[in-house]
Amino acid sequence: MTAAHGSQPPHDGDHEQDRHQFETSIQVSPPGTNDRPLRASASGEDRVLDEIAQRVLWLATSIIDRANRGRENPDGVKVGGHQSSSASMAGIMTALWFARLRSIDRVSVKPHASPVLHAINYLLGDLAEHHLDTLRSRGGLQPYPSRTKDPDTVDFSTGSVGIGATAPIWAALSHRYVSDRFPDTPRAGRFYSLLGDAEMDEGAVWEAIIDPEVRTLGEIVWIVDLNRQSLDRVIPDVQIKRLQGMFAAAGWQVLTCPWGRRLEAVFAAPGGQALKDRLVSMPNPEYQRLLRAHPTEVHDRLLAGLDESAATALRAVIDPFSPDEIASLIRDLGGHDLGQLVEAFEAIDDDRPTVVFAYTIKGKGLATEGHPGNHAAQLTEAQMRDLAAASGVDLDDPWVRFDPDTPAGRLCAQTAERLRREGHETHTVAEVPAELGFSPRPTISTQATLGRFLSDLKHVAPEVARRVVTVSPDVATSTNLGGWINKTGIWSPAGREDWFSDDRERVLKWQEGSRGQHIEMGIAEVNLVSLAGELGTTGSRWGQPLLPIATIYDPFINRALEPWTFSLYAGGRSIMVGTPSGVTLAPEGGAGRTSRSTRPRLLWRSRA
Ligand SMILES: Cc1ncc(C[n+]2csc(CCOP(=O)(O)OP(=O)(O)O)c2C)c(N)n1
Numbered sequence: 001m002t003a004a005h006g007s008q009p010p011h012d013g014d015h016e017q018d019r020h021q022f023e024t025s026i027q028v029s030p031p032g033t034n035d036r037p038l039r040a041s042a043s044g045e046d047r048v049l050d051e052i053a054q055r056v057l058w059l060a061t062s063i064i065d066r067a068n069r070g071r072e073n074p075d076g077v078k079v080g081g082h083q084s085s086s087a088s089m090a091g092i093m094t095a096l097w098f099a100r101l102r103s104i105d106r107v108s109v110k111p112h113a114s115p116v117l118h119a120i121n122y123l124l125g126d127l128a129e130h131h132l133d134t135l136r137s138r139g140g141l142q143p144y145p146s147r148t149k150d151p152d153t154v155d156f157s158t159g160s161v162g163i164g165a166t167a168p169i170w171a172a173l174s175h176r177y178v179s180d181r182f183p184d185t186p187r188a189g190r191f192y193s194l195l196g197d198a199e200m201d202e203g204a205v206w207e208a209i210i211d212p213e214v215r216t217l218g219e220i221v222w223i224v225d226l227n228r229q230s231l232d233r234v235i236p237d238v239q240i241k242r243l244q245g246m247f248a249a250a251g252w253q254v255l256t257c258p259w260g261r262r263l264e265a266v267f268a269a270p271g272g273q274a275l276k277d278r279l280v281s282m283p284n285p286e287y288q289r290l291l292r293a294h295p296t297e298v299h300d301r302l303l304a305g306l307d308e309s310a311a312t313a314l315r316a317v318i319d320p321f322s323p324d325e326i327a328s329l330i331r332d333l334g335g336h337d338l339g340q341l342v343e344a345f346e347a348i349d350d351d352r353p354t355v356v357f358a359y360t361i362k363g364k365g366l367a368t369e370g371h372p373g374n375h376a377a378q379l380t381e382a383q384m385r386d387l388a389a390a391s392g393v394d395l396d397d398p399w400v401r402f403d404p405d406t407p408a409g410r411l412c413a414q415t416a417e418r419l420r421r422e423g424h425e426t427h428t429v430a431e432v433p434a435e436l437g438f439s440p441r442p443t444i445s446t447q448a449t450l451g452r453f454l455s456d457l458k459h460v461a462p463e464v465a466r467r468v469v470t471v472s473p474d475v476a477t478s479t480n481l482g483g484w485i486n487k488t489g490i491w492s493p494a495g496r497e498d499w500f501s502d503d504r505e506r507v508l509k510w511q512e513g514s515r516g517q518h519i520e521m522g523i524a525e526v527n528l529v530s531l532a533g534e535l536g537t538t539g540s541r542w543g544q545p546l547l548p549i550a551t552i553y554d555p556f557i558n559r560a561l562e563p564w565t566f567s568l569y570a571g572g573r574s575i576m577v578g579t580p581s582g583v584t585l586a587p588e589g590g591a592g593r594t595s596r597s598t599r600p601r602l603l604w605r606s607r608a
Contacts, residue, residue: 084363085112162202215251257334289371533567554578
C-alpha cells in the first residue's frame with residue numbers, strides 16, 4: 001500500500017505565502033521535533049498498555065495524515081483534522097478502554113479526538129480497515145464523533161463544544177427515568193465524558209453541573225484532558241484550584257492526576273520539593289515554552305529568575321540528570337502515565353459524580369508537542385516517517401493491527417470480548433392518533449390548547465400517553481401542564497416528601513416520585529433541550545422509546561435552538577412546544593411571546 005503523498009497541486013513561492021497568510025487554521029510548516037522522544041505515554045512502565053497507546057497514537061495521526069495527504073485533492077482546499085488534540089488523549093483513552101471500560105458503559109469523546117476513537121475501534125475489530133482512509137470524505141468517517149453517521153461504535157455525537165460533553169448527564173437521567181417507568185429496560189453502567197479543558201469555558205457545562213439532580217448521579221464520570229491549550233492559545237492562568245473548587249462545591253468527587261510516577265518519585269526524594277515548587281508555580285505559557293526548548297536548554301530555563309538559595313536547592317535536584325533525562329522528566333504528566341490513570345479510575349466513587357483532571361500535553365509524542373500553534377497543524381511526511389519509526393511501523397503500510405499471539409494482541413482480543421454489547425428487545429410506540437376529537441374554541445391561547453391536548457391524549461390514546469414525558473424549565477404551570485402534572489405526577493430520581501399533600505387549597509399537586517411523567521428543570525433552557533434530546537434516544541439506546549415534549553416560553557427557544565438542533569443530529573427526537581406563540585396572549589408583550597418562525601433554522605445541513 002502506498003500513500004499518495006504530495007498529491008496537492010504545487011505552489012510557487014507567492015502562493016505558499018498566501019497559504020500561510022490566509023489559512024492560519026492550518027499550520028502548513030509545523031515545528032521541528034527538536035530531539036524529543038516521540039512517545040504517547042510518559043513512564044513506560046505498563047509495557048502492554050504503553051505499546052497499545054503508541055499504536056493508537058500512530059493510527060489516529062495516520063487517519064488524519066491520509067485524509068490530508070493520502071487522497072487525491074484536485075482543488076487543494078483544506079481537509080483538516082487535529083493530530084495534536086488527538087495525541088493529547090491517546091493515553092487517557094487507551095487506559096480507559098483497555099483497562100477499565102465495561103460493555104454497559106457509554107462514553108462521549110471530545111470532538112477532535114474522533115480519530116483516537118476510530119483507532120481504538122479498529123484495534124478492537126469494530127471498524128474495517130477501508131474506513132481508515134475516509135476521514136472527512138463524503139460518506140466516510142465523520143470529522144467529529146457521530147452516533148448516527150460513523151460506521152463504528154460511537155455513543156455520543158460531539159462537535160458542538162460543551163453539548164457533547166454534557167450529553168452523558170442527560171443520557172444517565174433518561175436511563176433512570178425509563179428504567180423507573182419500564183422495569184425491563186436493560187441495565188446501564190457509567191456515563192463517561194472525555195472533554196477538553198477549554199470546553200469548560202462553555203456555559204452549557206456549568207448549567208448542567210449546577211442542576212440539583214446532577215450531584216446525585218454517581219454514574220457520571222468526566223475526564224478532563226488538561227492540556228492547557230485551546231484552539232488559539234495557551235491558557236494564560238493556572239486555573240486548576242478554581243476548577244477543583246467549583247466541582248467540589250457542586251458535590252462532585254474531584255480526582256487529579258498532575259504528575260506521572262517518575263516525577264512523583266523525584267519530588268518525594270530529599271530536596272525534590274524544590275522541583276515540584278518550581279513546576280507548580282510556573283505559569284502555563286512558561287511550561288509550554290519549556291516543552292518546546294531543546295533538551296540542552298531545559299536546565300537553565302528551570303533555574304531562570306530564581307534567587308540564589310532557590311536556585312541552589314533546585315540545582316541539587318536537577319544537576320544529576322542529563323539534558324535528555326530532565327527534558328523527559330518534565331513531560332511526565334499524570335494524563336500520560338497509564339498506570340497512574342488506571343489507579344485514578346479505580347478510586348472513582350459510585351455515589352456522586354466524579355471529575356478526573358488529567359494533566360496532558362497537546363501533541364504528546366508528535367513533533368508538534370506543546371507548540372502554541374499546534375491545534376490544526378499537520379505533520380510533514382518526514383515527521384510522519386519519524387513517528388512511524390518510533391512506533392515500529394511503516395508509513396507506507398500504516399494500518400497494522402497487533403499479532404494476536406503477542407501480549408498486546410491478546411489484550412486487544414480480551415478487551416473486544418469484554419466490551420461486546422448484548423442485544424436488547426425493542427419496544428414500539430402505539431400508533432399516535434391523527435385526531436383526538438377535540439374542537440378548540442375559535443379563540444383560544446396556545447397554552448390552553450396544549451393543556452387540553454395532553455389531557456385528551458391520556459383518554460383517547462393511553463398507550464401513547466404512557467410514553468409521553470414532559471419537561472419544562474420552571475414554566476410547567478404557565479405553559480399549562482398543570483392538568484397533566486395532576487394526573488401523572490412529577491418524576492424525580494430519589495422522590496421527595498410532599499409537604500402540601502394535606503393542603504386542601506392547593507390546585508396543583510406537586511408530588512415527586514418514581515412514577516411521574518413530568519420532569520421539572522430549573523430555568524435552564526440548554527439543559528432542557530439537552531435532556532429532551534436524550535429522552536428521545538432511549539428507544540435507540542435501550543429499546544424503550546419515549547415521546548418527550550419540552551415546553552418553553554417561545555422567545556427563549558432561540559437560546560436553546562443550537563443545542564436542540566445538535567441533539568437532532570445526535571439522533572435525539574423530541575418535540576418542543578413554545579407558548580404563547582403567534583398572536584395569542586399578545587398581552588405578554590415582546591419579551592414574553594414571539595411570532596418569529598424558527599422552522600428554517602431546523603434544517604440540518606452537513607457536507608460529509
Ligand atoms: C460551541 C463551539 N464553539 C467553538 C467551537 C470551535 N472549537 C473547536 S475545538 C475548540 C477548542 C477546544 O479546546 P479544548 O477543549 O481544550 O480541546 P483541545 O485543546 O484538546 O483540542 C474550539 C474553540 C466549537 N466546535 N463549538
